[in-house]
Amino acid sequence: MDTLMTHGFEAYVVGGAVRDYLLGRPVHDIDIATSAHPADVVALFKRTVPIGIEHGTVAVLSGGASFEVTTYRSESGYDDYRHPNQVVFETSLKKDLMRRDFTINALAMDRAGRVIDLFGGRADLAGRMIRTVGSPGERISEDPLRMMRGIRFASELGFALGQAEREAFKNRAALLRKISVERIDQEMTKLLAGQAVNEAIGLLFETGCIGALPFLEQAADRTILEKVHFSLLKTDAERWAAFLTALRIYDVHAFARAWNWSRSREKGVSALQKYDAVRKRDGWNPVRVYYAGRELARAVERLQAAFGRTDRSALEAMERNIDRLWQGCRIHRRGELAVTGNDLLKWSSERPGPWLSEALAALEKQVVTGSVANETEEIESWFKEWQRQRKPS
Missing domain, CATH: 3.30.460.10 (Beta Polymerase, domain 2)
Incomplete structure (x- = not known):
């Protein structure tokens, strides 16, 4: 300057x-x-x-x-x-x-x-209001993304949306379909991380903006969504997983294609939904924590708390339980096994085939739980017995 x-x-x-x-x-x-x-x-x-x-x-x-x-x-x-x-x-x-x-x-x-x-502007800061400069209709017609920005600011700042702006958003919500999904995704990701995200989600529904977003045209039931404790969630992937789960959207691949997500984000959200369902149905044990990984399992506990399935006050204890189960695993990735697929082939008279993947997967579980020591001789003994049992008598 x-x-x-x-x-x-x-x-x-x-x-x-x-x-x-x-x-x-x-x-x-x-x-x-x-x-x-x-x-x-x-x-x-x-x-x-x-x-x-x-x-x-x-x-x-x-x-x-x-x-x-x-x-x-x-x-x-x-x-x-x-x-x-x-x-x-x-x-x-x-x-x-x-x-x-x-x-x-x-x-x-x-x-x-x-x-x-x-x-x-200063009066609106003091009054905690989101209002456009001049006519809301004109500002939106210039760039309809301003509707998403306005609701995102309401989420980030905990401000209310002006009445004239609400009406203009309702009347022009359909214009969001003309906006690139990448720009919408940026605003939505920030919106989900805001301090007043539940109120902002209410605005998305009240203004009809939700129905103009990709894959969300039929989103009607916001009952569960508005009760999710998003503040307990730490990452964008966790917040998106909660959002989709609350709307009962489980085809993450289709949603990711509609929103042009990176493969990385798609995999992260999909894994969270998958293990959230596992946790809800079966709970945790060392093998499930091993396959999920400690950080993903902890994230799933946060999802459980965010949906009110577990007591929020017990979240830290649940995360400590994940740590305990993880530490109890004898290995933390397949690469830590004392043998490789080549060793199994060497001990077998069979040609390579699907059985090899089955054997490694079975071995992994046995070693994780401590049923088989992660030592070459004991694994060889286990493998030969495994092979004997799978052969037809």
């Missing part, structure tokens, strides 16, 4: 950084609005990245951090419901703030720490 100002340009911190500073929340990304044009910014700083130069944004790398520096601008026409057809560089901070989504994000702060509030 000092560099920009000493060269005759205006510069203000804008948006979420000001909002979070005023709320006493941690400030992460710092965005700066300036009267300087992108070429001026590039000329003034040694290390820059033109991340959105056609829209006036240059990333300035300084002090080990990255700052998005954007020229004052106004926008018009949003044929793709995301990118403006026309961007005009402005000389006025007011015109720049007018294009922002919500009043609490349309705040600016000057170099001396004075807050510029042209749209009642």
